[in-house]
Amino acid sequence: MEKEEYYYKCVQGEIEGKQAHDTLLMSKSKRRCVWVPGPVIVGAGPSGLAVAACLKQRGIPSLLLERSNCIASLWQLKTYDRLRLHLPKQFCELPLMPFPAHFPTYPTKHQFIHYLETYAQRFDIRPRFNETVQEAQFDSTLGFWRVMTHTTEYVCRWLIVATGENAEAVVPEIEGAAEFGGPIKHTSLYKSGEELRGKRVLVVGCGNSGMEVCLDLCNHNATPSLVIRDTVHVLPREMLGKSTFGVSMWLLKWLPLRIVDGLLLLLSWLLLGDTARFGLVRPRLGPLQLKNLSGKTPVLDVGTLAKIKTGHIKVCPAIKRLKRHTVEFVDGKTENFDAIILATGYKSNVPSWLKEGEMFSKEDGYPRREFPNGWKGESGVYAVGFTKRGLLGASMDAKRIAEDIERCWKAEAKHSTTAFAPSLFSLSIS
Numbered sequence: 001m002e003k004e005e006y007y008y009k010c011v012q013g014e015i016e017g018k019q020a021h022d023t024l025l026m027s028k029s030k031r032r033c034v035w036v037p038g039p040v041i042v043g044a045g046p047s048g049l050a051v052a053a054c055l056k057q058r059g060i061p062s063l064l065l066e067r068s069n070c071i072a073s074l075w076q077l078k079t080y081d082r083l084r085l086h087l088p089k090q091f092c093e094l095p096l097m098p099f100p101a102h103f104p105t106y107p108t109k110h111q112f113i114h115y116l117e118t119y120a121q122r123f124d125i126r127p128r129f130n131e132t133v134q135e136a137q138f139d140s141t142l143g144f145w146r147v148m149t150h151t152t153e154y155v156c157r158w159l160i161v162a163t164g165e166n167a168e169a170v171v172p173e174i175e176g177a178a179e180f181g182g183p184i185k186h187t188s189l190y191k192s193g194e195e196l197r198g199k200r201v202l203v204v205g206c207g208n209s210g211m212e213v214c215l216d217l218c219n220h221n222a223t224p225s226l227v228i229r230d231t232v233h234v235l236p237r238e239m240l241g242k243s244t245f246g247v248s249m250w251l252l253k254w255l256p257l258r259i260v261d262g263l264l265l266l267l268s269w270l271l272l273g274d275t276a277r278f279g280l281v282r283p284r285l286g287p288l289q290l291k292n293l294s295g296k297t298p299v300l301d302v303g304t305l306a307k308i309k310t311g312h313i314k315v316c317p318a319i320k321r322l323k324r325h326t327v328e329f330v331d332g333k334t335e336n337f338d339a340i341i342l343a344t345g346y347k348s349n350v351p352s353w354l355k356e357g358e359m360f361s362k363e364d365g366y367p368r369r370e371f372p373n374g375w376k377g378e379s380g381v382y383a384v385g386f387t388k389r390g391l392l393g394a395s396m397d398a399k400r401i402a403e404d405i406e407r408c409w410k411a412e413a414k415h416s417t418t419a420f421a422p423s424l425f426s427l428s429i430s
């Protein structure tokens with residue numbers, strides 16, 4: 001099929017669909033075919049919302065596809081009750097809309113979700129929910145991206161990947177897991193220590209989530225132990241009355257990274273003591289250097305370390321195998337537990353659906369190019385929220401992407417009928 005004919009049929013399909021209550025032209029794969037005049041954004045988390053808002057502000061409509069039934073599904077469906085933003089609010093706001101002044105420095109997850117819902121309303125962002133993108137591929141003959149969901153093929157000029165660094169839970173295989181007999185669940189399913197009151201719980205993984213889940217369990221009179229297999233930097237969340245993150249950003253304006261790392265470690269030692277004494281051995285590289293090189297985030301302590309020091313949380317080595325309600329550790333010791341929580345992190349799902357070999361690594365699903373250059377690929381594909389720099393990184397990406405697409409949008413509107421004509425049918429997108 002010729003490019004123009006295919007494009008025409010897609011547009012025609014959309015018009016006919018509107019007139020005939022969704023009895024649309026079907027593409028070859030029996031999916032209905034819909035032309036999208038602006039970018040298609042995959043994922044309605046904070047990153048997807050941020051880029052949709054920045055585009056909207058520049059007069060560019062976009063279509064947001066979300067596999068779940070709500071915006072920010074990670075925050076709404078997969079986080080524990082006591083979660084607050086780890087970083088102060090000024091480092092977590094999305095472009096064009098600050099947090100309300102009355103919000104605390106570290107907003108609760110409910111406040112953050114409320115902020116995101118208000119954000120979506122303010123920019124009239126209306127994602128299409130329950131639309132999992134199963135495949136997206138650039139059709140070099142047509143010069144368009146073809147984005148497939150279960151029912152629909154969307155055809156567009158620009159594709160923005162916003163499925164996040166936390167799209168799928170990482171669940172390690174543990175020998176004997178089937179024998180254990182008690183619940184073994186990932187933190188994405190953990191809500192509160194209430195459900196484990198009085199129980200002996202082993203938490204695997206000592207990132208921010210693992211440390212905080214241990215604290216939550218203590219506060220609900222459970223008895224947590226924490227598996228620490230690797231070295232880890234634990235820093236106080238605040239230093240000298242300021243957030244550690246803010247202090248680091250400020251120091252980095254004046255001093256080289258290695259000196260800032262040295263100062264952070266000195267202050268942490270003064271405030272927290274020698275963490276290695278309690279089983280939390282620090283990596284050889286400083287916290288900021290390690291973050292830059294590997295993306296590994298330091299733990300910002302919110303009270304867990306004090307519980308480790310007092311023995312309310314026991315530190316354990318890696319698991320060797322499980323038996324019935326028993327864990328055997330690599331040092332040969334065994335201990336009984338009622339439940340296991342896996343704070344073993346998340347991974348990107350991009351390689352499972354994006355058929356593209358250049359921009360994203362097939363191994364880890366992140367852009368191959370290092371920050372700050374990973375946001376743009378070839379043929380109109382973009383990535384938002386893959387910087388390993390949280391919401392601040394996502395906001396930077398979103399602004400750059402909107403600026404870049406605006407340039408092409410304006411240029412194409414001048415020179416091409418295809419960029420201009422579909423705007424007649426932009427009713428379907430926000």
Ligand SMILES: Cc1cc2nc3c(=O)[nH]c(=O)nc-3n(C[C@H](O)[C@H](O)[C@H](O)COP(=O)(O)OP(=O)(O)OC[C@H]3O[C@@H](n4cnc5c(N)ncnc54)[C@H](O)[C@@H]3O)c2cc1C
Pocket residue numbers: 042043044045046047048065066067068071072073074075079083084085086087091092131132133134162163164165166167209349353384385386389390391392394
């Ligand atoms: C417990 C926890 C606490 C955190 N705290 C902070 C913090 O304080 N500050 C900070 O800056 N960062 C924090 N982060 C990092 C976090 O990744 C970001 O805050 C933020 O959620 C990233 O937004 P995102 O939109 O890139 O990804 P997500 O929030 O993961 O959103 C991606 C969306 O894409 C959807 N999706 C995935 N695959 C598909 C598909 N194939 N088709 C359609 N839709 C799809 C998902 O359902 C999801 O809604 C935290 C992360 C976690 C897990």
